[in-house]
Amino acid sequence: MSDLIPMTRTGYEKLKAEVDHLDTVEMPKLTARVAAARSEGDLSENAEYHGARESQGMLQAKINLLRDKLARAVIVERPKEATNEVVFGATVTVKDLKFGDEEEFVLVGAGEEDYDAGKINVASPLAQGLLGRKVGEKVDIQVPAGMMRFEILGVRFADE
Numbered sequence: 364m365s366d367l368i369p370m371t372r373t374g375y376e377k378l379k380a381e382v383d384h385l386d387t388v389e390m391p392k393l394t395a396r397v398a399a400a401r402s403e404g405d406l407s408e409n410a411e412y413h414g415a416r417e418s419q420g421m422l423q424a425k426i427n428l429l430r431d432k433l434a435r436a437v438i439v440e441r442p443k444e445a446t447n448e449v450v451f452g453a454t455v456t457v458k459d460l461k462f463g464d465e466e467e468f469v470l471v472g473a474g475e476e477d478y479d480a481g482k483i484n485v486a487s488p489l490a491q492g493l494l495g496r497k498v499g500e501k502v503d504i505q506v507p508a509g510m511m512r513f514e515i516l517g518v519r520f521a522d523e
Contacts, residue, residue, distance in 0.1 A: 367437045369485055370472035371452055375436050378474055382429045385422060393419045432474060439472070446518065447498040451485050453518050455493055460501065460512040468493070 370378070397419055400412035439451045449455050454469045468489070469482045476484040483490050489511070492504030496515050504511045 366435065368432055368435045368473050369439045369451055370436045371475065372438050372440075374472050374475035375433070375438055378429060378433055378436075382426060382433065385426050385429070389422060390419070390426070393422055436472075449493045449496045449515065449518055451494075453520060455515060456517040456519075457493075457513040457515055460514060465516065470494070 393415060396415040397412065400409055400415050403409055403411070406412050446453075449470070451470050451472075454467055456465060456467050458465050467481050469480075470485045470490045470493070471482045473484055473486065476482050476487075485491075485494070488506045489504055492502055492506075492511075493513075493515070496502050498515050498518055501512065501514045504513065
């Protein structure tokens with residue numbers, strides 16, 4: 364599992380804050396719950412203790428997973444000058460050639476995706492089909508739901 368994970372600086376900071384919160388706020392709460400349940404006596408019949416220990420183990424696994432992502436993260440900065448090419452971190456405006464409607468996608472790293480907000484993982488088939496394309500190009504992209512056809516109308520960045 365040595366694959367690098369591309370992230371924006373914002374996504375990295377958000378993930379780091381989540382790990383800090385889980386480690387400094389949530390884990391101490393669970394540790395206290397385990398201690399309180401342990402003090403109730405016979406552990407073999409203590410469902411509260413076993414439930415708390417299981418929750419503690421799952422939280423630790425989540426913290427470890429997030430720390431692994433942070434360790435493999437590569438912060439990708441957007442290009443300094445304007446570009447008409449689709450790259451990581453860009454907001455891409457496309458026209459769906461089948462339905463005629465316009466859509467916007469933001470290409471983000473793992474853990475930053477929010478499909479309802481149009482933020483798609485750069486490793487997704489849709490994002491991979493858009494990467495490297497230029498404004499004005501028409502592109503066919505094979506996704507799990509079938510073939511999609513888009514025309515790239517614009518490329519911009521969040522601070523523009």
